[in-house]
Every structure is written in structure tokens, then in C-alpha cells.
Amino acid sequence: MRTLTLTSIIIMLGLCAHKSQAQNHIDWNLVHSKTMESINALYNLDFQTSEKKCSETISLAPNDPRGHFFKAMIYYYRYTLVSNTEADYKKFVMLSQKTSEVCDKLLDQNEDNAKALFYKGGILGYRGLTKFNRKDITGAFWDGKEALSALNDALKLDPTNPDIQMGFGLFNYLITQAPSSIQPMLKAVGLKGDKSAGLKQLENAAQNGLYCKYEAKRWLSIFYNWEDMHNRSAAHYKALIDEFPSNSWIRVAYISALINGIRNPSEAIMQTKALEKNNANGQQKPLSQAYLLGGIAAFNLCDFEQAINWCNKTISLNIDSQHIENAHWLIGRCYEVKGNRKEAWNYYVKSNRNKSEYSQPLTLSDITLIKIENHTKSKKFQDIVALETEIQETKWNNDDNALALYYLGRACFEINQLEKAEKVLSQIQQMKTLNKNWIKPYALYRLGQVYLARNKKEEAKLTFEQALDFDGYTADEYLKKSINKEQYKLSKK
Numbered sequence: 380m381r382t383l384t385l386t387s388i389i390i391m392l393g394l395c396a397h398k399s400q401a402q403n404h405i406d407w408n409l410v411h412s413k414t415m416e417s418i419n420a421l422y423n424l425d426f427q428t429s430e431k432k433c434s435e436t437i438s439l440a441p442n443d444p445r446g447h448f449f450k451a452m453i454y455y456y457r458y459t460l461v462s463n464t465e466a467d468y469k470k471f472v473m474l475s476q477k478t479s480e481v482c483d484k485l486l487d488q489n490e491d492n493a494k495a496l497f498y499k500g501g502i503l504g505y506r507g508l509t510k511f512n513r514k515d516i517t518g519a520f521w522d523g524k525e526a527l528s529a530l531n532d533a534l535k536l537d538p539t540n541p542d543i544q545m546g547f548g549l550f551n552y553l554i555t556q557a558p559s560s561i562q563p564m565l566k567a568v569g570l571k572g573d574k575s576a577g578l579k580q581l582e583n584a585a586q587n588g589l590y591c592k593y594e595a596k597r598w599l600s601i602f603y604n605w606e607d608m609h610n611r612s613a614a615h616y617k618a619l620i621d622e623f624p625s626n627s628w629i630r631v632a633y634i635s636a637l638i639n640g641i642r643n644p645s646e647a648i649m650q651t652k653a654l655e656k657n658n659a660n661g662q663q664k665p666l667s668q669a670y671l672l673g674g675i676a677a678f679n680l681c682d683f684e685q686a687i688n689w690c691n692k693t694i695s696l697n698i699d700s701q702h703i704e705n706a707h708w709l710i711g712r713c714y715e716v717k718g719n720r721k722e723a724w725n726y727y728v729k730s731n732r733n734k735s736e737y738s739q740p741l742t743l744s745d746i747t748l749i750k751i752e753n754h755t756k757s758k759k760f761q762d763i764v765a766l767e768t769e770i771q772e773t774k775w776n777n778d779d780n781a782l783a784l785y786y787l788g789r790a791c792f793e794i795n796q797l798e799k800a801e802k803v804l805s806q807i808q809q810m811k812t813l814n815k816n817w818i819k820p821y822a823l824y825r826l827g828q829v830y831l832a833r834n835k836k837e838e839a840k841l842t843f844e845q846a847l848d849f850d851g852y853t854a855d856e857y858l859k860k861s862i863n864k865e866q867y868k869l870s871k872k
Contacts, residue, residue, distance in 0.1 A: 405443075413435050413436040414432075414449065422629075424660045426457060430453050433449050433453065434450070444499075447498075448478045455475075472506065494533075496536070497540075500525075542591040544581075545580065545585075547580060548583075549577070552572065581602070582595075599612075601632070603615065616632070627657075630654045630657075645676075645757075651673035670690070674688075678713065681750060712749075715746075751763055760793040761790075764787070764796065778815045784806055785807060797829055807819060817854065823846035831872075
């Protein structure tokens with residue numbers, strides 16, 4: 380018995396020595412290169428190659444979190460961008476749990492292991508984001524709390540590490556963007572964000588990060604778009620597209636930003652053509668979305684024939700029912716603005732919209748307003764000002780009259796005709812509006828901008844305060860943020 384025990388001990392010691400020797404002989408340069416190969420494949424949307432490289436990394440260093448983390452991230456992207464299936468979600472959750480367990484084993488050996496804290500915080504953070512998008516607020520809250528604690532500890536241990544700053548910076552920013560309904564819960568447990576610090580940390584990661592620089596750029600492109608800092612947003616989108624030209628999801632996000640934030644429909648059409656040529660992975664859903672966005676961009680340029688052509692491409696792909704319905708609707712609008720109500724009706728019916736939305740034909744004033752809105756969306760402000768006489772002489776209903784004047788006043792401001800902008804925008808507060816209750820607070824916001832540009836500080840201050848008195852209208856949170864920015868500028872003057 381003693382011999383058996385002694386033999387067992389010798390064998391165990393031998394195994395431990397072998398394990399320790401194997402650990403010491405891990406080729407960490409190869410682990411790093413395999414990790415980078417998996418990341419590059421991931422951002423090229425080559426999920427199969429990325430997973431293969433992650434598996435190779437795990438084989439080389441099974442107790443290192445890198446391979447496990449990026450393998451989980453493959454399924455995060457598959458689920459959030461491509462499939463939205465329960466199978467991919469469950470695989471992501473399973474792999475995220477495995478990553479967390481690998482990190483916990485390292486932390487059991489050394490609670491001050493900054494790398495383990497970083498990867499644990501990172502994967503729990505992404506799991507929390509996914510749960511939040513699935514409306515699992517409680518699950519998202521607890522994952523987020525644990526993730527932030529781990530990232531905070533990691534940052535204290537290694538404060539200059541740009542990858543760790545990326546993870547912490549992401550939370551720093553996102554906490555400030557949480558819905559007002561859950562802000563009290565966040566504050567109650569001491570979760571406070573810092574938008575400015577978060578953006579700086581993400582910028583550092585985008586410039587200097589090792590494994591997270593592309594992820595930092597991706598988030599910055601989104602966040603700067605939210606902040607109306609469109610030039611910065613565009614710079615990060617362009618950098619990602621230069622690195623990964625076949626990543627259709629990054630490009631389609633850029634196209635959307637060009638239309639809805641940057642307001643450059645001509646560039647959006649160029650990017651749509653580029654996506655069509657560089658869709659190496661054959662992703663059909665982003666292509667369908669890009670075609671629809673190309674149609675919207677052409678419509679905003681009042682190039683209705685080109686808009687119809689792009690929308691027909693969406694319909695021909697037959698990939699996404701919502702894209703197809705929106706394409707039918709937009710084609711209907713194009714035909715009606717062009718004067719072909721009969722053909723427009725055929726497409727309206729196919730859009731499955733409520734019949735009340737198209738039962739009445741567009742009037743001449745409706746068509747004029749559509750063109751004015753298009754000029755605003757394509758930043759052709761001089762073209763709106765050129766329509767001033769037509770706007771003043773058209774017989775509008777009250778809501779449309781206020782809307783047309785709002786666009787005219789804004790256009791005058793944008794081309795620096797400040798006195799005229801003040802005169803036009805001032806008219807709106809005396810007008811009666813029935814349905815478009817957002818116009819008056821937005822008009823006050825624009826009027827405040829005019830006063831600020833004309834150095835009428837007191838008038839600007841009072842006007843911004845008046846705008847903040849309104850509530851319950853569409854996009855009121857967005858407007859309040861915009862006004863807060865202007866008030867900050869005013870405080871510095």
C-alpha cells in the first residue's frame with residue numbers, strides 16, 4: 380500500500396513538473412500572432428477562420444483567456460450582427476462563461492492578475508450589453524456591475540494599458556447614456572459614468588491598443604455620431620473600412636451615418652457602390668440594407684429615378700421583408716412626387732402600410748415640403764433659401780406652414796443669413812400647430828443658436844430656457860442634450 384502511495388506521489392509530481400514545464404515552454408509570440416490572426420479574421424467577418432485561429436490559440440495556451448475571449452466574441456458578432464438566433468446567443472453565453480471561469484482560475488492564483496480582470500470584465504460587459512438589448516434589464520445590470528468592478532480593479536493595477544482603458548472607457552460612456560428610468564438604480568449602487576473620460580480612454584485605445592484598437596474605433600464611430608461630432612465619427616469609420624474593406628456591416632453602418640447624421644447622401648451612394656463591389660463574404664442582409672439606404676440617399680438628393688433603381692435592387696434580393704416593404708413605400712413616394720399617382724398607388728399597396736398613410740394624394744404643397752426636407756437632409760441650404768418666395772406664397776395648413784418656416788429659418792442660419800433667420804424663426808411661436816408639437820421647441824433651439832451667433836447672450840439664454848420648458852414631444856431627450864451643449868458654449872462666452 381505504501382509502495383502504491385509512493386508511486387502515486389512520484390507520478391503526480393512528475394505530471395505537475397510536466398505541466399509546469401509545458402506552461403514554461405508555451406510559445407507566447409505564437410499565441411499573440413494567432414490571437415491577432417483571429418481578430419483580423421473576425422473583423423473581416425470570416426468567422427470560420429477566426430474560430431479556427433482561436434481554437435489553435437486555446438490549444439497552445441488553454442489557461443490563457445485570450446483564445447477563449449475572442450472565441451466568445453465571434454458568437455457575440457454572429458448573434459448581434461448576422462443571425463440574431465437563439466443558437467448563436469446560447470453559444471455566446473456558454474463561451475462567455477468559459478472565459479470567465481478561465482479568468483477566475485487565474486485570479487484564484489493571483490487576485491492582482493490585471494489581464495484576467497480585464498478579460499473577465501470585458502466578456503461580462505458584452506454579455507450585459509447583449510442582455511440589455513434582449514430586455515433582460517436585471518441580468519444586464521448584474522453583469523454590468525461585476526464587469527465594471529473587474530475593469531476598475533484592472534485599471535488600478537495597470538493604469539496605462541490602452542486595452543484596459545478601452546473596456547473601462549466603454550462603460551464610462553455607456554453609463555451616461557443609460558435610460559433615465561434605470562439611472563436611479565445605477566446611482567444607488569455607485570455606478571457613475573464620465574462621458575468625456577470615456578471618450579478619451581477609447582481614443583487612447585484606438586491609437587495605442589494591442590487587441591482592442593479596432594473595437595475602440597468601432598464604438599467611437601458610433602458614439603461620435605450620437606454626439607453629433609460627425610467628422611470624428613467619419614474618421615473612425617473610414618479607418619475601419621480601410622483596414623477591412625469587405626466588412627459589409629461596418630460599411631453599412633457608415634452609410635447609415637452618412638445619411639442620418641453626417642448628411643452626405645452623395646458619399647452614401649458612393650459607399651453603397653463600394654459595398655456592392657467588396658462584399659467578399661456574401662453577406663446579403665447588409666447588402667439589402669445598403670441598397671435601401673442608397674435609395675434613401677438618392678431620394679434626399681431628389682434624384683427619384685436613381686432612388687427607384689436602388690430600391691428595386693433591395694426588392695430583387697428578397698432578403699428582408701422590412702427592407703422590401705420600405706423599398707416599395709419609397710418607390711411609391713418617388714412616383715407620386717414625379718406626378719404618377721397611379722403607379723405610386725401600386726407600390727404603396729405592396730408596402731403593407733396603413734391605407735390612411737396614402738389614401739389622399741399628395742398636394743403641391745406636400746411635394747414642395749418633401750423637396751424642402753430633402754434639401755435639409757442633403758445640406759442644400761441655399762436651395763431652401765431660394766424657395767423663400769414659394770414658401771411665403773403657398774397655402775399651407777398650420778402645421779406645414781410652421782414646418783416650412785422652421786426649415787427656412789434653419790437654412791438661413793446655416794448660410795449665415797442671421798438677421799433673416801431670426802425674423803423667420805421668431806414667427807413660429809405665434810402660430811397654432813395641431814400635430815407637430817416638436818416644431819416650437821426646436822424653433823426656439825434654432826433661434827437661440829441665432830442669438831448666440833449674433834452675440835445676443837441674454838436673448839439666447841432666455842430662448843434656450845423657454846425651449847426646455849416644453850416636454851412630451853418627439854425626440855425631447857435629444858433636443859435637451861443639444862440645448863445643454865449650447866448653454867455650455869454660452870457659459871464660456
